[in-house]
Amino acid sequence: MIANYGYKDGSGDFFISIDTDKCIACEDKPCLEACPIKILEKFADDYDDEVVGVKEEHRKKIKYSCAECKPASGERNLACQKVCQPGAIEHSW
Amino acid sequence: MITAGIDVGNKITKALILKDGEILSRAQTPSGFVQKKAARDAFAEALKLAGLREADVAYTMATGAGRNEVTFAQGRITEVGAAARGAIKLYPEARTVIDVGAEEGRALKMDEAGKVIDFAINEKCAAGAGSFVESMSRALEVSLEEMGPLSLKAEKAVPMNAQCAVFAESEVVSLIHARIPKADIAKSIHKAMASRISSMVRRVGLQKEMVMLGGVARNEGFVQALEEDLELKLLIPADYPEYISALGAALAAAEKAGVK
Amino acid sequence: MAEVKEYWRWKEYNWKNPDINWQDAAVITAGIDVGSVSSQAVIMCDGELYAFSNMRTGSDSPNSALNAINWAMADTGLTQKNIHFTVGTGYGRVNVPFADRAITEIACHARGANYMYGPTVRTILDMGGQDCKAIHCNEKGKVISFIMNDKCAAGTGRGMEVFANLLGVSIEEVGERSLQVDEEPGPVSSTCVVFAKTEATGLLRSGWSTEKVLAAYCSAMAHRVVSLLERIGMEEDFAITGGIAKNVGVVSRLEKELGVKALKTRHDTQIAGAIGGALFAKALVEKGKK
Numbered sequence: 001m002i003a004n005y006g007y008k009d010g011s012g013d014f015f016i017s018i019d020t021d022k023c024i025a026c027e028d029k030p031c032l033e034a035c036p037i038k039i040l041e042k043f044a045d046d047y048d049d050e051v052v053g054v055k056e057e058h059r060k061k062i063k064y065s066c067a068e069c070k071p072a073s074g075e076r077n078l079a080c081q082k083v084c085q086p087g088a089i090e091h092s093w
Numbered sequence: 094m095i096t097a098g099i100d101v102g103n104k105i106t107k108a109l110i111l112k113d114g115e116i117l118s119r120a121q122t123p124s125g126f127v128q129k130k131a132a133r134d135a136f137a138e139a140l141k142l143a144g145l146r147e148a149d150v151a152y153t154m155a156t157g158a159g160r161n162e163v164t165f166a167q168g169r170i171t172e173v174g175a176a177a178r179g180a181i182k183l184y185p186e187a188r189t190v191i192d193v194g195a196e197e198g199r200a201l202k203m204d205e206a207g208k209v210i211d212f213a214i215n216e217k218c219a220a221g222a223g224s225f226v227e228s229m230s231r232a233l234e235v236s237l238e239e240m241g242p243l244s245l246k247a248e249k250a251v252p253m254n255a256q257c258a259v260f261a262e263s264e265v266v267s268l269i270h271a272r273i274p275k276a277d278i279a280k281s282i283h284k285a286m287a288s289r290i291s292s293m294v295r296r297v298g299l300q301k302e303m304v305m306l307g308g309v310a311r312n313e314g315f316v317q318a319l320e321e322d323l324e325l326k327l328l329i330p331a332d333y334p335e336y337i338s339a340l341g342a343a344l345a346a347a348e349k350a351g352v353k
Numbered sequence: 354m355a356e357v358k359e360y361w362r363w364k365e366y367n368w369k370n371p372d373i374n375w376q377d378a379a380v381i382t383a384g385i386d387v388g389s390v391s392s393q394a395v396i397m398c399d400g401e402l403y404a405f406s407n408m409r410t411g412s413d414s415p416n417s418a419l420n421a422i423n424w425a426m427a428d429t430g431l432t433q434k435n436i437h438f439t440v441g442t443g444y445g446r447v448n449v450p451f452a453d454r455a456i457t458e459i460a461c462h463a464r465g466a467n468y469m470y471g472p473t474v475r476t477i478l479d480m481g482g483q484d485c486k487a488i489h490c491n492e493k494g495k496v497i498s499f500i501m502n503d504k505c506a507a508g509t510g511r512g513m514e515v516f517a518n519l520l521g522v523s524i525e526e527v528g529e530r531s532l533q534v535d536e537e538p539g540p541v542s543s544t545c546v547v548f549a550k551t552e553a554t555g556l557l558r559s560g561w562s563t564e565k566v567l568a569a570y571c572s573a574m575a576h577r578v579v580s581l582l583e584r585i586g587m588e589e590d591f592a593i594t595g596g597i598a599k600n601v602g603v604v605s606r607l608e609k610e611l612g613v614k615a616l617k618t619r620h621d622t623q624i625a626g627a628i629g630g631a632l633f634a635k636a637l638v639e640k641g642k643k
Contacts, residue, residue, distance in 0.1 A: 001496050001497060001499070002498035002499075002585070003498070003499060004499060004500035004584065007502045007503070008502050008505065008508075008577075008580065009217075009220070009257070009504060009507070009544065009545065010216070010217030010218040010219075010505070010507065010543065010544035010548065011216055011217050011221075013580070015584070045457075046457055046459075046460035046496075046633075047460075047495070059503075059504070060255075060256045060503065060504035061289075061504075063292075064288065064289055067292040067293070067296050068292075068295055071298065072211050072213045072296045072297045073211050092584075126558055196548060217543065217544060217548070218505070218544075218545050219545050219547035219548060224547050224548070225547075256504050256505075257504055258506075258545075258547045259506035259511060259512065259515060259546045259547065260483065260506055260511070263511075267412060
């Protein structure tokens with residue numbers, strides 16, 4: 001399943017998409033620790049697979065939560081994406 | 094030399110007359126639905142206050158969301174450019190400017206000459222602008238002017254879940270029903286908005302000194318919440334924070350007219 | 354003080370299938386969808402729709418869930434003891450005290466739409482009171498991808514309610530009225546509901562009719578959700594669920610923009626989540642989870 005967490009508002013589209021089919025096979029899930037503000041969590045989804053998702057409290061503000069990894073200029077540092085071996089994480093913005 | 098800066102904001106239009114770097118007069122009027130008229134009215138009022146006629150003004154520069162409507166201005170400048178010029182004039186040590194108006198929030202980083210290096214804008218969403226506080230004040234049934242002083246009396250803040258102004262209104266109503274004191278709700282509202290503005294500031298980098306301007310800078314409750322979030326003291330031109338972009342435009346006008 | 358007319362208010366109701374006798378059923382399950390604006394309870398007998406209720410969510414979610422199930426059971430002779438398994442779903446799913454399990458509204462909507470529209474449904478757009486979801490699913494109603502927007506009121510029923518109130522038009526009439534224009538206006542340019550309200554006030558003042566403003570808003574709402582569908586990959590058949598599915602002004606403009614017709618259903622489009630919940634409940638009973 002490709003789960004898109006985040007939102008669209010007047011200022012743009014802000015989604016983190018996680019391909020949970022790739023995520024299931026990943027044992028360590030290093031993305032959880034890599035995120036500097038720990039917005040990701042591990043949980044059992046509706047089909048009882050253990051996958052990663054964005055924590056509820058960050059879903060409506062990821063533009064703000066992820067701001068530090070995305071400076072207005074200079075290098076983006078998407079730590080979650082870098083450590084994800086299966087390549088399951090994408091950011092829409 | 095006399096120049097004018099006209100800042101046509103989404104809600105309020107400001108006009109400012111400048112003579113050799115000194116502010117002669119300031120005037121404002123609601124932008125309404127015909128911005129061209131608002132710009133005319135504000136300009137006429139400012140001229141009257143300064144005891145001048147339009148012919149006395151060497152150059153008029155427009156800025157703000159409706160700057161293209163100011164057909165009588167000779168030049169136009171972006172909001173970011175105007176804010177930086179105005180801020181550096183008042184505070185030469187400033188390197189970051191936070192400008193929060195009715196419908197937009199902006200953060201910019203500049204060099205010692207007031208040249209903009211970097212900026213971030215929060216637009217087209219009421220959650221990151223003055224409209225948010227205004228919507229919440231209606232839900233709280235207090236006037237917009239009272240929001241700041243009320244917020245300063247708060248004992249604690251409660252977390253606000255809704256990010257959208259429309260949803261947050263319902264949340265405020267349920268907080269009132271839950272008998273949370275209005276002061277605490279006001280503080281929570283300012284805190285929620287401050288965290289959005291501060292994340293925008295962090296995107297351009299926290300660089301001292303920081304100036305806050307725009308109409309929302311008059312709201313001491315919001316200023317307190319933002320200072321707490323950023324953990325520093327903001328420089329605020331308290332008498333006329335909403336006129337700094339108009340000042341910047343008038344300064345830019347003087348530069349243009351000087352070259353001419 | 355004169356009573357303030359509540360233009361946003363829609364009718365609450367319940368329904369019972371006269372062709373089913375629950376005493377004959379082997380498995381009776383329930384799905385309760387507690388949304389932020391509306392709540393539905395669905396009761397299914399051996400996987401067939403038996404009864405449901407559709408009402409406004411109160412300020413207290415546990416009560417909303419109980420009120421909904423009680424109203425669905427009204428005049429059936431059923432009591433909660435007769436129900437083998439109950440699934441709670443929706444925004445208030447953790448607040449259904451008598452549910453045996455909570456399942457997300459995404460999974461439930463896909464499952465429910467599969468029942469309501471048949472197994473050919475691949476894309477479901479759910480336009481609810483406080484969120485908008487686009488779901489891509491397989492022939493079994495299992496989710497392949499989803500996107501959900503519950504941060505912003507634009508594109509939700511709540512946003513439409515704000516407009517209905519502003520213009521003094523009953524929420525149930527908004528769709529029809531929006532089609533009563535000689536020429537289709539361009540969409541309202543502001544996405545944000547707060548700013549769109551200001552824009553609409555300006556349009557009315559400049560002489561636009563109420564119908565024309567409604568048309569511009571319905572069209573903006575349709576345009577907005579198209580990008581959500583594009584993000585998950587739009588595949589036919591296509592179905593729309595939720596309260597906005599009843600708004601012909603949004604639906605017809607959305608179909609036009611997508612170049613695709615939405616499937617019709619004889620069921621109430623607001624009960625997809627609760628139906629899905631009741632179907633999950635049935636599967637869980639069969640798996641021996643209770």
